[in-house]
Amino acid sequence: MKLSQVKGNTWVAEGMELIPFYKLDEHRCILLDTGLLSEREELEGALLDQGLTPAGILCSHAHVDHCGNSGYFQQKYRIPVALTAPEAAMCQNVLTLKCYFLTLSPDTVERESACMIHTPDVILPPEDGPFSFAGAEFTLIHTPGHSAGHVCTVTPDGVCYLADAVLSHELLGAKLPYNLSQAMAMDSREKLRGLPYDTYIMAHHGVCTGEELPHLLDANQSLIRTRAEEIRALIPRPMTLSQIDAAVCAYYQLFTHKPNRALRFERNIRFFVEYLVDRGLLEVRCRGGVALYGPPSSQAAAQ
Structure with a gap:
């Protein structure tokens, strides 16, 4: 798994998705999501090869491709995990996870995604604003819609991790883009307009500038309206x-x-x-x- 610098101490691990992390120093980093279970060895190995060990996990939301290894890193390295209250609640057991998978049976959820079950150490505040975690100062921007408690995180370098609040250009052809609430996801995207940051990371393979973001937001909103109209027809x-x-x-x-x-x-x-x-x-x-x-x-x- 390749590690790439985005800006300053903000980096990404390039797997099935981009997994951002913030380097506290030459030996410790804070993970902003932990990827899929199948990526565990590759992600951990890539960090260790660079002399880095996780010091904390500031997770955007509790979906299988974003927190599949949070419990593992939490236990192995004895580090804190932070999630919003709705996302933390979903990770409690198989039945709460079923609220995310919805149509899958409890046994299927347990078989495929039991790795998501863990108890976060820190519940993120429900308000937007500064947040100190594991030795660094971040900024939180709550963006519900894709999931109930989805949050975007701004690193000390002024890089905003959008996670799944915004689709990258690569995914604008998605046939059935997932959002728990399409309307709330669209409202959250509008909230992102006018942010002052110069760099934005999208989980599913996208990094854009502040100048590019408004056009990408327009394209995301248009995608949902187009798919909704196609389905209505x-x-x-x-x-x-x-x-x-x-x-x-x-x-x-x-x-x-x-x-x-x-x-x-x-x-x-x-x-x-x-x-x-x-x-x-x-x-x-x-x-x-x-x-x-x-x-x-x-x-x-x-x-």
Whole structure:
């Protein structure tokens, strides 16, 4: 795993995603996320090869590709882990983790993601602002939406780690971008406009300048609106969620033979349907005990 300097003492480990870390000195660093379980040996080895050991973990959110090794580093190096309260709660046990995976069974969650279960030592304050952690001064910016307690972190070098609050240019073709709440994620992106920092890191392979960020935010917002409209157009009449899933997967050619992957598609589609319902672009009905989603009654009557 390659380690690359971003600015000053702010670096990234380049794995399946970018894992930022801040060097306290030549021997200690603070990890801003810990990556996937499958990356554990590679991440730890890359740090040790450079003479670095973790001194703390300031985690952006509790998703499997961001905190898969937090408990491991916490126990092995006896270092503190910091998370927001909603994210810390999700890491308590298999059933709280299921709130993230949603469509996966408890046994599947345990089998695939038990590595996420740990108890953070520090709960991040709910307000934006300065935060001292493990010997360094950071700034927190709360950006819920992608997850309930997602947070962006600014290092002492003035580098802002956006984590999953913003998709990099590389991912702007995503067919079903995941956000627990599309509306809240969009609100959080608007909150990021006008920040004074000159460098921004996105977890999924992106570093941009302050000048580039507004254009990237525009593209992110446009992606969600476009996907929502495409999905709405596939629901011309009251349909079950399963029928909507089939229509969306066919439209985007999301063909898979893996049940767990299909269940993740179902989850992501549901979040778009909920967004459309909350915006008044779809209406929920019930027939024979089954929920149906379709155009609003007023729109259907007009047609």
